[in-house]
Amino acid sequence: MSSTTTSSVTPLDRFRLDDHVVLVTGASSGLGEHFARVLHAAGAQVVVTARRADRLEQLVGDLPGAVAVTADLSSESDRERLVATVLDRFGRIDVLVNNAGVGEKMAVENESVDWFRTAMEVNVTAPWHLAKLSAPSMIEHGGGSIVNVASMLGHVGSTPVKQAHYCASKGGMVNLTRELALQWARKGIRVNALCPGWFPSEMTEGMDTDEASQAFIASNSPIPRMGELHELDGALLLLASPASTFLTGQSLIVDGGWTAR
Numbered sequence: 001m002s003s004t005t006t007s008s009v010t011p012l013d014r015f016r017l018d019d020h021v022v023l024v025t026g027a028s029s030g031l032g033e034h035f036a037r038v039l040h041a042a043g044a045q046v047v048v049t050a051r052r053a054d055r056l057e058q059l060v061g062d063l064p065g066a067v068a069v070t071a072d073l074s075s076e077s078d079r080e081r082l083v084a085t086v087l088d089r090f091g092r093i094d095v096l097v098n099n100a101g102v103g104e105k106m107a108v109e110n111e112s113v114d115w116f117r118t119a120m121e122v123n124v125t126a127p128w129h130l131a132k133l134s135a136p137s138m139i140e141h142g143g144g145s146i147v148n149v150a151s152m153l154g155h156v157g158s159t160p161v162k163q164a165h166y167c168a169s170k171g172g173m174v175n176l177t178r179e180l181a182l183q184w185a186r187k188g189i190r191v192n193a194l195c196p197g198w199f200p201s202e203m204t205e206g207m208d209t210d211e212a213s214q215a216f217i218a219s220n221s222p223i224p225r226m227g228e229l230h231e232l233d234g235a236l237l238l239l240a241s242p243a244s245t246f247l248t249g250q251s252l253i254v255d256g257g258w259t260a261r
């Protein structure tokens with residue numbers, strides 16, 4: 001008899017995260033705040049982090065049982081303190097959602113070396129470091145899932161929206177995802193990248209109302225609009241949950257078809 005007939009677990013049950021401890025970075029706004037709500041709704045014990053404590057406190061007020069830990073992810077010691085705090089409190093990390101990120105529109109001529117370094121620190125070094133710090137607990141508890149929130153701009157260039165630091169960092173995150181997946185596949189850790197196209201958030205502030213931006217998106221995107229946050233839910237839950245136990249090292253690009261050209 002096949003496992004599908006003997007199991008009482010339904011296909012939708014596999015998307016649930018009951019008893020999973022999930023750490024979501026960059027949860028004080030935008031995608032990260034939304035992701036925390038979705039993962040909590042799927043049953044997860046959610047820990048949220050960012051620098052803005054007031055925003056995190058508001059969020060956990062809406063999510064019974066959720067915990068906030070403020071941290072500046074550009075700081076090595078804050079990253080260590082963050083993971084140590086979660087492990088101290090819950091004893092494990094099952095899912096790490098590396099969502100925090102920075103990016104600003106500017107021509108390369110105006111990018112300073114300091115800003116480029118900051119973007120690489122927050123967008124690549126911090127996800128790498130948090131993954132490295134979380135992995136021993138995942139391995140000890142039989143496995144885990146790491147979801148790196150990269151971008152479609154980790155796969156294609158961005159101009160006329162100029163942001164070399166961002167494209168470099170997101171491309172780095174995409175290939176970091178592949179390499180970590182290979183190193184940890186036999187240890188039970190899956191590592192995948194969730195790569196959004198254009199979505200409204202503080203990072204893209206104004207694009208959803210600005211006529212020129214709307215026209216740019218409408219004429220370049222096969223689905224001629226920005227995404228809505230809920231349109232990332234399926235991809236997030238798939239990658240985070242046991243629904244994707246045979247899926248690792250991949251990029252799931254949710255971009256209305258932008259990169260299909």
Ligand code: NAP
Pocket residue numbers: 025026027028029030031032049050051052055071072073074099100101102103122149150151152195196197198199200201202203204
């Ligand atoms: P957002 O609203 O600006 O959110 C960025 C988050 O990152 C905030 O919660 C911010 O929190 C946190 N963060 C930034 N620097 C940090 C630091 N040094 N330490 C700790 N946390 C830090 O932008 P978003 O669009 O939701 O972005 C979330 C992720 O999605 C990013 O990785 C972004 O690249 C990716 N993404 C977004 C889009 C889009 O169209 N919106 C598309 C593709 C990919 P604090 O300021 O409170 O620290």
